[in-house]
Amino acid sequence: MELRLIIQSFVNGISLSLIYVLFALGLTLIMGIFDICNFAYGEFVMVAGFITYLVVGKWGLPYVLAPIAAMIAVSLLGIAFEKGIFYPMRNRGGLEPGLATFGASGALQTGALLLFGGNPFGVPPIISGNVHIGSIFFALENVPVIIGSLLMVFLLFLFVQRTRFGLAIKASQQDQEIVALMGMDIARIRVVVWIVASCLAAAAGVLLAPISYVYPFMGTGLLLKGFAVVIMGGFGSIPGALAGGFVLGLVDSFGMTFLGTYSYMFAFGFIILVLIFRPQGLLGKR
Amino acid sequence: MKLPRLWNYLTVLIVLFLVALPLIVHSPRYFSLIDVLLLNIVLALGVYSFWTVGYLNAAQPVFFGLGAYTVAILTIKVHWPFWLIFPIAGIIPAIMAVILGLIALKIRGASFMFITIAFCELMIWLFDAWKGLFGGVGGLYPVPQPLIKIFGLRIDFSASMIPYYYLALILVVITCLVYFKIHGSLLGRVWQSVGKNADLLANTGISVFSQKLICLVVSCFFAGLAGAIYAPFMTIASPGEVSLWQGIWIVLGVLLGGIYSPIGAIIGTVFVAILNVLLEGYASIQPLILGLILTLVLLFMPSGILGFSKKLIAKLKDATTKKVAQPESKKTF
Numbered sequence: 049m050e051l052r053l054i055i056q057s058f059v060n061g062i063s064l065s066l067i068y069v070l071f072a073l074g075l076t077l078i079m080g081i082f083d084i085c086n087f088a089y090g091e092f093v094m095v096a097g098f099i100t101y102l103v104v105g106k107w108g109l110p111y112v113l114a115p116i117a118a119m120i121a122v123s124l125l126g127i128a129f130e131k132g133i134f135y136p137m138r139n140r141g142g143l144e145p146g147l148a149t150f151g152a153s154g155a156l157q158t159g160a161l162l163l164f165g166g167n168p169f170g171v172p173p174i175i176s177g178n179v180h181i182g183s184i185f186f187a188l189e190n191v192p193v194i195i196g197s198l199l200m201v202f203l204l205f206l207f208v209q210r211t212r213f214g215l216a217i218k219a220s221q222q223d224q225e226i227v228a229l230m231g232m233d234i235a236r237i238r239v240v241v242w243i244v245a246s247c248l249a250a251a252a253g254v255l256l257a258p259i260s261y262v263y264p265f266m267g268t269g270l271l272l273k274g275f276a277v278v279i280m281g282g283f284g285s286i287p288g289a290l291a292g293g294f295v296l297g298l299v300d301s302f303g304m305t306f307l308g309t310y311s312y313m314f315a316f317g318f319i320i321l322v323l324i325f326r327p328q329g330l331l332g333k334r
Numbered sequence: 335m336k337l338p339r340l341w342n343y344l345t346v347l348i349v350l351f352l353v354a355l356p357l358i359v360h361s362p363r364y365f366s367l368i369d370v371l372l373l374n375i376v377l378a379l380g381v382y383s384f385w386t387v388g389y390l391n392a393a394q395p396v397f398f399g400l401g402a403y404t405v406a407i408l409t410i411k412v413h414w415p416f417w418l419i420f421p422i423a424g425i426i427p428a429i430m431a432v433i434l435g436l437i438a439l440k441i442r443g444a445s446f447m448f449i450t451i452a453f454c455e456l457m458i459w460l461f462d463a464w465k466g467l468f469g470g471v472g473g474l475y476p477v478p479q480p481l482i483k484i485f486g487l488r489i490d491f492s493a494s495m496i497p498y499y500y501l502a503l504i505l506v507v508i509t510c511l512v513y514f515k516i517h518g519s520l521l522g523r524v525w526q527s528v529g530k531n532a533d534l535l536a537n538t539g540i541s542v543f544s545q546k547l548i549c550l551v552v553s554c555f556f557a558g559l560a561g562a563i564y565a566p567f568m569t570i571a572s573p574g575e576v577s578l579w580q581g582i583w584i585v586l587g588v589l590l591g592g593i594y595s596p597i598g599a600i601i602g603t604v605f606v607a608i609l610n611v612l613l614e615g616y617a618s619i620q621p622l623i624l625g626l627i628l629t630l631v632l633l634f635m636p637s638g639i640l641g642f643s644k645k646l647i648a649k650l651k652d653a654t655t656k657k658v659a660q661p662e663s664k665k666t667f
Binding site: 079085087132133136137140143144145146147148149150151152153154155156157158159161162272275276279283316319320323324327 | 388389390437438440441445447448449451452455456579582585586589618619620621622624625626627628629632633636
């Protein structure tokens, strides 16, 4: 009985963990390079979610179009953030641009509220139904989430490890001046980072929409979880975001199963423990 | 902080005006707005003070709420007199601040702001969920109103808002005096250098961490006292009084006024209060307007209204001196 519950919550936790991982990867990428928090990152996911709703739920177009449309739109949003807020404020420390994104986040939420209203929208899942293995059941709607997010993580690793820009991104986490001296255009690297982070958020939004609801404030809870993952994993650390995402997703899922509503407290309690004993994060170096 | 002479007279004038305000304003609606504004100024000064050590605290309303809950719990459940509880309502948030600081102040910069946001969410959840102590979503009510009886003098706080107004005003004046005094003293210099270059300061042998902690604790102590006035004033302490956006409003006020000086923080809070009244009918688009203003102020007016007007005055002075200089130079020809 107990073993069945444990396996069941593990299975449930996996798709949630992967969404957290995608979200936290984008967040940590931006934090690692610019040393700032993007408080509007949750709204990137919200925008992608609404685009998925429009494409699949309202207009009835094939599901393949949703990620493409979402990635283009959210990338444009990301570039607008970079050119409008972060680049002009690049010499003003971390706090002020962070606050500016907080303002932008409120504006985006209210904009979505005015456009779509406060009711949650459902998006039909790609595959529905359940598979029973013994007494453990597995919802098939989680399959695209797992495949899609693993693909995105794989692509991100390929990009960061194997391409020139990826290497430049890794280098500029350490020292942007040296990267500039090596002949890389920092302004262009920044834009590329924003596009990558936006694509990750868009993927998270598109994959999250069918298994959850789409509503204007969906970003806030996700942002809190995403930051928790980043703090747990260490700022700017990509493996840290992976580990942290899995840990938080599973802690959430196990907490839900065994502690009910107190899981909220449980997840934050876990973060507090990490902060006390490893303030640099589980895999952080600083 | 040394003020020029003109400012000294101006502060005296402003204080006199504020003391005489109950003679001018009679509408209870505006009066309660002014009361809340005064309490918000206390919170804003806390945000400003904590900014000098390089952090932003978005959880000021939580400490405010803790103060309010302390008063509510101790008056309703234990029946202690208000004036005994009043200092306790500052001390409990201060203890909470010590706990938060010990855990989270190791983290630098913007990430700390996230921690305060998470803390805010967590505490709001706790206020909601712990029905036995905090009374759940409905909150604790009615909070009994304080009464002063000394030497035949009887001030009943339930009769009118005026005693609350003076109580809040006294708190604001004390807070201002404390912060202005601190920022003129050695301690203030140390705090400012924590914000500017913490590593250099650490090398002079000063514990940066404990300085940050002291700064946080002082600001939260005053926030708790403000909450202690708020609870009997509204006769309720509920989770509805504590929200994340309220903290952002306060931060916005401080930024709007000019985060580099305490006077700026006060001016900005007054501005935001006026803005709040103007936007009252449009609750649904409030975050949109608030967010746009926040972003635009940060982008184009980094030193706030105070810095902007100082620049403007300097420009005007330049322009007038040039105008005066021109005819004089013509005369010599």
